[in-house]
Amino acid sequence: MRLFLSDDAGVRELTDGDQPIIRVAAPDLQRARRVRARIRSGTEDLAVILDVTVAVAGDFRSARRAFDATDSDETIRYAGTVAGLVGLLGDIETAGVADGVTLIPASDGQDLSRIGHDVLRGLASRDQARAS
Structure with missing residues:
Protein backbone atom coordinates (compact mmCIF):
# COMPACT_ATOMS: atom_id res chain seq x y z
CA MET A 1 0.00 0.00 0.00
CA ARG A 2 1.51 3.29 -1.10
CA LEU A 3 0.83 6.30 1.08
CA PHE A 4 0.85 9.94 -0.01
CA LEU A 5 0.05 13.13 1.89
CA SER A 6 -1.49 16.22 0.31
CA ASP A 7 -1.50 19.46 2.28
CA ASP A 8 -0.11 23.00 2.14
CA ALA A 9 3.39 21.52 1.70
CA GLY A 10 2.25 19.81 -1.52
CA VAL A 11 1.93 16.12 -2.36
CA ARG A 12 4.61 13.78 -1.04
CA GLU A 13 4.98 10.03 -0.78
CA LEU A 14 5.84 8.38 2.53
CA THR A 15 6.43 5.00 0.91
CA ASP A 16 8.79 3.92 -1.86
CA GLY A 17 6.86 3.02 -4.97
CA ASP A 18 8.38 2.67 -8.39
CA GLN A 19 5.23 2.48 -10.54
CA PRO A 20 3.94 5.69 -12.09
CA ILE A 21 0.75 6.80 -10.36
CA ILE A 22 -2.62 8.14 -11.26
CA ARG A 23 -4.63 9.83 -8.50
CA VAL A 24 -8.36 9.30 -8.47
CA ALA A 25 -11.24 10.58 -6.39
CA ALA A 26 -14.50 8.72 -5.90
CA PRO A 27 -17.49 9.22 -3.63
CA ASP A 28 -17.49 5.58 -2.48
CA LEU A 29 -15.28 2.49 -2.46
CA GLN A 30 -17.33 0.57 -5.01
CA ARG A 31 -16.94 3.31 -7.59
CA ALA A 32 -13.24 3.61 -6.78
CA ARG A 33 -12.80 -0.11 -7.39
CA ARG A 34 -14.49 0.16 -10.79
CA VAL A 35 -12.26 3.11 -11.73
CA ARG A 36 -9.15 1.14 -10.70
CA ALA A 37 -10.26 -1.88 -12.75
CA ARG A 38 -10.82 0.31 -15.80
CA ILE A 39 -7.42 2.00 -15.43
CA ARG A 40 -5.56 -1.25 -14.76
CA SER A 41 -7.12 -2.88 -17.84
CA GLY A 42 -5.21 -0.43 -20.04
CA THR A 43 -1.77 -0.97 -21.49
CA GLU A 44 0.13 1.18 -18.99
CA ASP A 45 1.26 -0.25 -15.67
CA LEU A 46 -0.04 2.43 -13.30
CA ALA A 47 -0.61 2.47 -9.55
CA VAL A 48 -4.06 3.83 -8.76
CA ILE A 49 -3.95 6.13 -5.75
CA LEU A 50 -7.27 7.00 -4.10
CA ASP A 51 -7.85 10.37 -2.42
CA VAL A 52 -9.17 10.03 1.14
CA THR A 53 -10.13 13.11 3.16
CA VAL A 54 -9.35 12.40 6.81
CA ALA A 55 -10.20 13.78 10.22
CA VAL A 56 -8.33 11.89 12.93
CA ALA A 57 -8.82 12.37 16.66
CA GLY A 58 -9.04 10.32 19.82
CA ASP A 59 -12.72 9.55 19.19
CA PHE A 60 -15.23 9.67 16.35
CA ARG A 61 -17.25 12.64 17.60
CA SER A 62 -14.17 14.85 17.89
CA ALA A 63 -12.94 13.76 14.47
CA ARG A 64 -16.35 14.26 12.85
CA ARG A 65 -16.39 17.94 13.87
CA ALA A 66 -13.55 18.57 11.40
CA PHE A 67 -15.97 18.06 8.51
CA ASP A 68 -18.40 20.88 7.87
CA ALA A 69 -21.51 21.16 5.75
CA THR A 70 -19.57 22.58 2.80
CA ASP A 71 -17.27 19.57 2.46
CA SER A 72 -17.43 17.85 -0.90
CA ASP A 73 -18.69 14.31 -1.28
CA GLU A 74 -16.31 13.75 -4.20
CA THR A 75 -13.75 11.89 -2.11
CA ILE A 76 -13.90 9.08 0.38
CA ARG A 77 -14.19 10.67 3.82
CA TYR A 78 -12.94 9.15 7.05
CA ALA A 79 -13.52 10.41 10.58
CA GLY A 80 -12.16 8.46 13.52
CA THR A 81 -8.98 7.16 15.07
CA VAL A 82 -5.65 6.18 13.53
CA ALA A 83 -6.43 2.52 14.27
CA GLY A 84 -9.68 2.81 12.34
CA LEU A 85 -7.90 4.51 9.44
CA VAL A 86 -5.33 1.69 9.35
CA GLY A 87 -8.23 -0.76 9.15
CA LEU A 88 -9.86 1.16 6.31
CA LEU A 89 -6.62 1.31 4.33
CA GLY A 90 -6.03 -2.39 4.89
CA ASP A 91 -9.54 -3.10 3.58
CA ILE A 92 -8.93 -0.86 0.55
CA GLU A 93 -5.80 -2.85 -0.25
CA THR A 94 -7.31 -6.28 0.40
CA ALA A 95 -10.42 -5.56 -1.68
CA GLY A 96 -8.38 -4.26 -4.62
CA VAL A 97 -9.97 -0.81 -4.41
CA ALA A 98 -6.65 1.04 -4.90
CA ASP A 99 -2.90 0.50 -4.84
CA GLY A 100 -2.47 3.32 -2.36
CA VAL A 101 -4.07 6.42 -0.94
CA THR A 102 -3.48 10.13 -0.69
CA LEU A 103 -4.48 11.43 2.72
CA ILE A 104 -5.99 14.92 2.60
CA PRO A 105 -6.71 16.75 5.87
CA ALA A 106 -10.33 17.66 6.55
CA SER A 107 -9.19 20.73 8.49
CA ASP A 108 -6.12 22.87 8.95
CA GLY A 109 -5.70 21.62 12.51
CA GLN A 110 -4.70 18.09 11.43
CA ASP A 111 -1.03 17.14 11.73
CA LEU A 112 -1.02 15.14 8.50
CA SER A 113 2.63 14.18 8.74
CA ARG A 114 2.12 12.64 12.19
CA GLY A 122 -0.03 0.63 12.07
CA LEU A 123 0.10 -0.95 8.61
CA ALA A 124 3.55 -2.43 9.36
CA SER A 125 2.28 -3.90 12.65
CA ARG A 126 -0.75 -5.33 10.84
CA ASP A 127 1.48 -6.92 8.19
CA GLN A 128 3.76 -8.41 10.86
CA ALA A 129 0.79 -9.88 12.71
CA ARG A 130 -0.48 -11.48 9.50
CA ALA A 131 2.96 -12.97 8.76
CA SER A 132 3.15 -14.61 12.20
Missing part, protein backbone atom coordinates in the same frame (compact mmCIF):
# COMPACT_ATOMS: atom_id res chain seq x y z
CA ILE A 115 -1.04 10.89 11.05
CA GLY A 116 0.74 9.50 7.99
CA HIS A 117 3.64 8.13 10.03
CA ASP A 118 1.25 6.66 12.62
CA VAL A 119 -0.66 4.97 9.80
CA LEU A 120 2.54 3.54 8.34
CA ARG A 121 3.47 2.07 11.73
Whole structure:
Protein backbone atom coordinates (compact mmCIF):
# COMPACT_ATOMS: atom_id res chain seq x y z
CA MET A 1 0.00 0.00 0.00
CA ARG A 2 1.51 3.29 -1.10
CA LEU A 3 0.83 6.30 1.08
CA PHE A 4 0.85 9.94 -0.01
CA LEU A 5 0.05 13.13 1.89
CA SER A 6 -1.49 16.22 0.31
CA ASP A 7 -1.50 19.46 2.28
CA ASP A 8 -0.11 23.00 2.14
CA ALA A 9 3.39 21.52 1.70
CA GLY A 10 2.25 19.81 -1.52
CA VAL A 11 1.93 16.12 -2.36
CA ARG A 12 4.61 13.78 -1.04
CA GLU A 13 4.98 10.03 -0.78
CA LEU A 14 5.84 8.38 2.53
CA THR A 15 6.43 5.00 0.91
CA ASP A 16 8.79 3.92 -1.86
CA GLY A 17 6.86 3.02 -4.97
CA ASP A 18 8.38 2.67 -8.39
CA GLN A 19 5.23 2.48 -10.54
CA PRO A 20 3.94 5.69 -12.09
CA ILE A 21 0.75 6.80 -10.36
CA ILE A 22 -2.62 8.14 -11.26
CA ARG A 23 -4.63 9.83 -8.50
CA VAL A 24 -8.36 9.30 -8.47
CA ALA A 25 -11.24 10.58 -6.39
CA ALA A 26 -14.50 8.72 -5.90
CA PRO A 27 -17.49 9.22 -3.63
CA ASP A 28 -17.49 5.58 -2.48
CA LEU A 29 -15.28 2.49 -2.46
CA GLN A 30 -17.33 0.57 -5.01
CA ARG A 31 -16.94 3.31 -7.59
CA ALA A 32 -13.24 3.61 -6.78
CA ARG A 33 -12.80 -0.11 -7.39
CA ARG A 34 -14.49 0.16 -10.79
CA VAL A 35 -12.26 3.11 -11.73
CA ARG A 36 -9.15 1.14 -10.70
CA ALA A 37 -10.26 -1.88 -12.75
CA ARG A 38 -10.82 0.31 -15.80
CA ILE A 39 -7.42 2.00 -15.43
CA ARG A 40 -5.56 -1.25 -14.76
CA SER A 41 -7.12 -2.88 -17.84
CA GLY A 42 -5.21 -0.43 -20.04
CA THR A 43 -1.77 -0.97 -21.49
CA GLU A 44 0.13 1.18 -18.99
CA ASP A 45 1.26 -0.25 -15.67
CA LEU A 46 -0.04 2.43 -13.30
CA ALA A 47 -0.61 2.47 -9.55
CA VAL A 48 -4.06 3.83 -8.76
CA ILE A 49 -3.95 6.13 -5.75
CA LEU A 50 -7.27 7.00 -4.10
CA ASP A 51 -7.85 10.37 -2.42
CA VAL A 52 -9.17 10.03 1.14
CA THR A 53 -10.13 13.11 3.16
CA VAL A 54 -9.35 12.40 6.81
CA ALA A 55 -10.20 13.78 10.22
CA VAL A 56 -8.33 11.89 12.93
CA ALA A 57 -8.82 12.37 16.66
CA GLY A 58 -9.04 10.32 19.82
CA ASP A 59 -12.72 9.55 19.19
CA PHE A 60 -15.23 9.67 16.35
CA ARG A 61 -17.25 12.64 17.60
CA SER A 62 -14.17 14.85 17.89
CA ALA A 63 -12.94 13.76 14.47
CA ARG A 64 -16.35 14.26 12.85
CA ARG A 65 -16.39 17.94 13.87
CA ALA A 66 -13.55 18.57 11.40
CA PHE A 67 -15.97 18.06 8.51
CA ASP A 68 -18.40 20.88 7.87
CA ALA A 69 -21.51 21.16 5.75
CA THR A 70 -19.57 22.58 2.80
CA ASP A 71 -17.27 19.57 2.46
CA SER A 72 -17.43 17.85 -0.90
CA ASP A 73 -18.69 14.31 -1.28
CA GLU A 74 -16.31 13.75 -4.20
CA THR A 75 -13.75 11.89 -2.11
CA ILE A 76 -13.90 9.08 0.38
CA ARG A 77 -14.19 10.67 3.82
CA TYR A 78 -12.94 9.15 7.05
CA ALA A 79 -13.52 10.41 10.58
CA GLY A 80 -12.16 8.46 13.52
CA THR A 81 -8.98 7.16 15.07
CA VAL A 82 -5.65 6.18 13.53
CA ALA A 83 -6.43 2.52 14.27
CA GLY A 84 -9.68 2.81 12.34
CA LEU A 85 -7.90 4.51 9.44
CA VAL A 86 -5.33 1.69 9.35
CA GLY A 87 -8.23 -0.76 9.15
CA LEU A 88 -9.86 1.16 6.31
CA LEU A 89 -6.62 1.31 4.33
CA GLY A 90 -6.03 -2.39 4.89
CA ASP A 91 -9.54 -3.10 3.58
CA ILE A 92 -8.93 -0.86 0.55
CA GLU A 93 -5.80 -2.85 -0.25
CA THR A 94 -7.31 -6.28 0.40
CA ALA A 95 -10.42 -5.56 -1.68
CA GLY A 96 -8.38 -4.26 -4.62
CA VAL A 97 -9.97 -0.81 -4.41
CA ALA A 98 -6.65 1.04 -4.90
CA ASP A 99 -2.90 0.50 -4.84
CA GLY A 100 -2.47 3.32 -2.36
CA VAL A 101 -4.07 6.42 -0.94
CA THR A 102 -3.48 10.13 -0.69
CA LEU A 103 -4.48 11.43 2.72
CA ILE A 104 -5.99 14.92 2.60
CA PRO A 105 -6.71 16.75 5.87
CA ALA A 106 -10.33 17.66 6.55
CA SER A 107 -9.19 20.73 8.49
CA ASP A 108 -6.12 22.87 8.95
CA GLY A 109 -5.70 21.62 12.51
CA GLN A 110 -4.70 18.09 11.43
CA ASP A 111 -1.03 17.14 11.73
CA LEU A 112 -1.02 15.14 8.50
CA SER A 113 2.63 14.18 8.74
CA ARG A 114 2.12 12.64 12.19
CA ILE A 115 -1.04 10.89 11.05
CA GLY A 116 0.74 9.50 7.99
CA HIS A 117 3.64 8.13 10.03
CA ASP A 118 1.25 6.66 12.62
CA VAL A 119 -0.66 4.97 9.80
CA LEU A 120 2.54 3.54 8.34
CA ARG A 121 3.47 2.07 11.73
CA GLY A 122 -0.03 0.63 12.07
CA LEU A 123 0.10 -0.95 8.61
CA ALA A 124 3.55 -2.43 9.36
CA SER A 125 2.28 -3.90 12.65
CA ARG A 126 -0.75 -5.33 10.84
CA ASP A 127 1.48 -6.92 8.19
CA GLN A 128 3.76 -8.41 10.86
CA ALA A 129 0.79 -9.88 12.71
CA ARG A 130 -0.48 -11.48 9.50
CA ALA A 131 2.96 -12.97 8.76
CA SER A 132 3.15 -14.61 12.20
